Amino acid sequence: MKIKQNNSPSPSPGQKGVIVAHHGIAVDILFASGERRKVKVKRRAGHVVGDNVAVQEQRLTRLPRKTQLCRRDSRGSVRIIGANLDVLGVVISHLPLPTPGYIDQAIVAAREADLTPILVINKKDLEGSEPFIAKIRNTYTGIVDIFAVSSSTGEGLDELTLFLGQGFRSFFVGITGVGKSSLLNAICPTLDLQIGQLYEAGKRGCNTTTVSTLHSLPGGGELVDTPGFNEFGLVDISTEDLAGYFPGFEDAMESRCRFRDCRHRTEPGCAVLQLVESKKITRERYATYLAIFDQLEAGEARFKTRR
Ligand SMILES: Nc1nc2c(ncn2[C@@H]2O[C@H](COP(=O)(O)OP(=O)(O)OP(=O)(O)O)[C@@H](O)[C@H]2O)c(=O)[nH]1
Ligand SMILES: [Zn+2]
Secondary structure, eight states, rough: OOOOOOOOOOOOOOEEEEEEOSSSEEEEEHHHHHHEEEOOTTTSSOOTOOOOOEEEETTEEEEEOOOOEEOOOTSOEEEEESHHHHHHHEEEEESSOOTTHHHHHHHHHHHHHHOOOEEEETTTTSTHHHHHHHHHHHHHTSSEEEEEEETTTTHHHHHHHHHHHTEEEEEEEEOOTSOOHHHHHSSTOOOOOOOTTTOOOTTTTTSSSOEEEEEEOOSSSSSOOOOOSSSSBBOSOOOHHHHSSTTOHHHHHHHHSSSOOSSSSSTOOHHHHHHHHTTSOOOHHHHHHHHHHHHHHHHHHHHHHHH
């Protein structure tokens, strides 16, 4: 979601800091002085990890965001999952496999929110990872940076650490079980996240991570760890805009379709369809575009019927 800049933000009095952990009813704030303090918040106040805030006594004022990344949960509610981020690390593995469209939706959402998406293929050490890695490279090389790693053996982590160390604040998403927490621990060994042990009592699905947290990396940059989720519903992306963010459609977008509002389905003079014809865009990629397109079009109605 693009941020509309407020040209005249009123100066916020108080001590400035950044939210480094969100516990639902309280947040941990790290102040410039190095002090870390817990401040109570309303559950629906909308503060997220990465938010810059000003605190006066127990009163917290949120400062304007540079970026914010939103998703729709399985009930259709809009959730802001991170603020002031630079990079979206989409963590995937062959075990469990990403749900259909997950990677593309995450990339589309990142680009729409002005974040740089990267793909992190975890569990490189496991048997059966090779064909998966090859397929991902085949589809996404030249489109996004790809890092094939193993949180278990440490393979490939140096390259990723170097990338993140450029000073990016990154947010890792991925379905439950791909190894986000393991990855974070491997990159930042001083952390002691309890992998696969924590779960939110009474909640279905038992995500192994309960709080959202922001961490400084020893090699530079910052990382956020969040509860896993299986769905990456798009928010505020129109069917018209989808192709402009869709990974693999970049050349078609440059050569332009005859109609400015082309949806790239049956329109004459469509640059996307021409590349599909000439096999520069595979049928499979095009089908994924159409599937996400249909999903966006169905939009609200779909979420309203789901409970
Ligand atoms: N073989 C292998 N197993 C891994 C690797 N990374 C993680 N695992 C295992 O995969 C399982 C899930 O790892 P987690 O780090 O809890 O996954 P997560 O994505 O953080 O899960 P949520 O917190 O539920 O979102 C654990 O049993 C890990 O030991 C890896 O690189 N190789
Ligand atoms: Zn077109």
